[in-house]
Every structure is written in C-alpha cells, then in structure tokens.
Amino acid sequence: TRSTRPQRLLKVVQKHATRGDPQSVISAIDHFCRHSEWAMNVGDEKGSILDSVVSELNPEKVLELGTYCGYSTVRIARLLPPGARLITLEFNADYAAIARQVIAWAGLEDKVQLVEGASEDWIPRMKEHFGIETFDFVFLDHWKDRYLPDTKLMEDCGLLRKGTVLLADNVICPGVPDYLEYVRNSLSYKSYYFKSHLEYTKAEDGLEKSVFLG
Ligand code: SAM
Ligand code: MG
16 A cells, blocks of 8 residues: 555655754755645744744743654754753654654654643643643644644643743644634733744745743
8 A cells, every 4th residue: 555645754754864863854854845745844934933932942841732743843852952851742643653753763752752642631631640840832733723722721730831932833824813812812921923934835824922921
C-alpha cells in the first residue's frame, strides 16, 4: 500500500538531514513541503516569528497543543535553555510515532515529552502527572475548535500565571474567530497579531500572541 505523507516526510528527514542537527531537520521538511507536498507544519515564514517569540521569552516550561510530525516541536525545542522542558500533545498515534522519530533525529528527545492523547483529557492532569505548576509558554496549533475551550481549561486548572504567553497559529486561515474575540476583549490578556502567510503559500495567515495578565 502507498505510504502516508508523514511517512514520506520522515524519509526525507532521514535522507537529507544530519542527525543531531535540528536546523537541518527543519530545512529538509520545509524544502519537501514547499516543493513536493504541502503539510500542516507552522512552516518557515511563521516559524521565524515563533522563533523570535520563544527566544525573547526563554521559557522553561512549554506546552504545545498539536504535534503532527514534530516540525514545530523541533523548532521550539532547539531554542530552549538547558533544563527546560517541552510537553507536546498529539492524539493521532500514527502522527505521534513519526514525530518521535523526527524529534530523535534532531537530537532533542531529552528536552521533549511527547504525550499521546487528547488535549482536553491531558490538560487537567498536567499538575498531578507531570508536576507542572504553570507554563511559561503555550503554542496552540491543534484543531481550531479547541483553542478557546482548552484556553479556558488551562485557566481553570491554574496552568497560566501572570506573564504566561500563548501563541496561536492559523488565527486567520483556517481561522479561530471565537478564540480571537476572547483574547482580544478579555481584560485578562494583552493580545497582538503577527501578520504572515499560511505555511508554504501566499494566503494571509498569522499568529496571535496573548500575554496572560492574571
Ligand atoms: N504544530 C505542528 C507543526 O507546526 O509542525 C502542526 C500541528 S497540526 C496543524 C495539528 C495536530 O493536532 C494534528 O496532528 C492533530 O492530530 C492534532 N490534534 C488536533 N486536535 C487535538 C487534540 N484535541 N488533542 C491532541 N491533538 C490534537
Ligand atoms: Mg498550524
């Protein structure tokens, strides 16, 4: 039977990227997705915005919602300070299996904990199961109808502190109007839009950075 796109993406990484070199993993995936097969990674253009937000924050406890093949996981993890920890959630077992290999190829498995399951099931268990007090940074990039309920769930579970930064992908394309309306109008957030383009295309998309004010 024909291989899946994530399997082909992994093959490209194994063929063209250097083990232990996250930048080469990122470049190999971007080249494949720009020239051969589009895939739903945050991509290079929005990826450089993601990089600057992560670098400025220098977070120690990071949560990623939606791993897919591990592209953004590698992007974020490569910038984290020693001792920092990134927990990434993925409910599709086939994607998770690919992501584990991509993350290991980049040499970042010590910084990353890939957790299989649904965000709505795992968010309430972060404290007891992973000993997390609060997150410094959360990257939201899972199914778009979950951004708002999972944000409220993180608030209710006490996982956000004054200064926690949420960065949400695809706020224009496909779009998350309910989430944007919430973070832009709530007195508990200060929110900024970073205009960019949908991964590997010229269509407008962007990232929304929202600082939790407590
Ligand atoms: N962040 C990745 C990147 O930029 O490389 C792309 C993530 S992709 C856009 C979204 C992923 O979220 C899919 O792999 C999907 O299976 C997963 N997902 C969607 N809803 C989820 C949920 N509620 N819990 C866990 N994973 C979810
Ligand atoms: Mg995305």
